[in-house]
Amino acid sequence: MDFLKIKFSYLSITYYLNIRSIFAELIINNNCVMAYIIDPDLCTACGTCIDECPVEAISEGDVYVIDPDLCTDCGACADVCPVEAIHPE
CATH class of the missing domain: 1.20.5 (Single alpha-helices involved in coiled-coils or other helix-helix interfaces)
Structure with missing residues (x-):
């Protein structure tokens, strides 16, 4: 070299x-200035994002929702979403 x-x-x-x-x-x-949201039309409720979230900001149910007060906007959930349902707002 x-x-x-x-x-x-x-x-x-x-x-x-x-x-x-x-x-x-x-x-x-x-x-961080990028808030993340989950598109309910794309989300398959697989739970991968919940497992990955370091601050447990995603609530489980018929529609998954990211709590903006808990979310640190790290993007870990978006990185692992298999259907790309999580994106910056």
């Missing part, structure tokens, strides 16, 4: 870690 490739790899990793820490801080402080 030559010097430029090593330097580029280092800069890429550093950039990624910095961005990741900024988003983590926003999520922890509940300052």
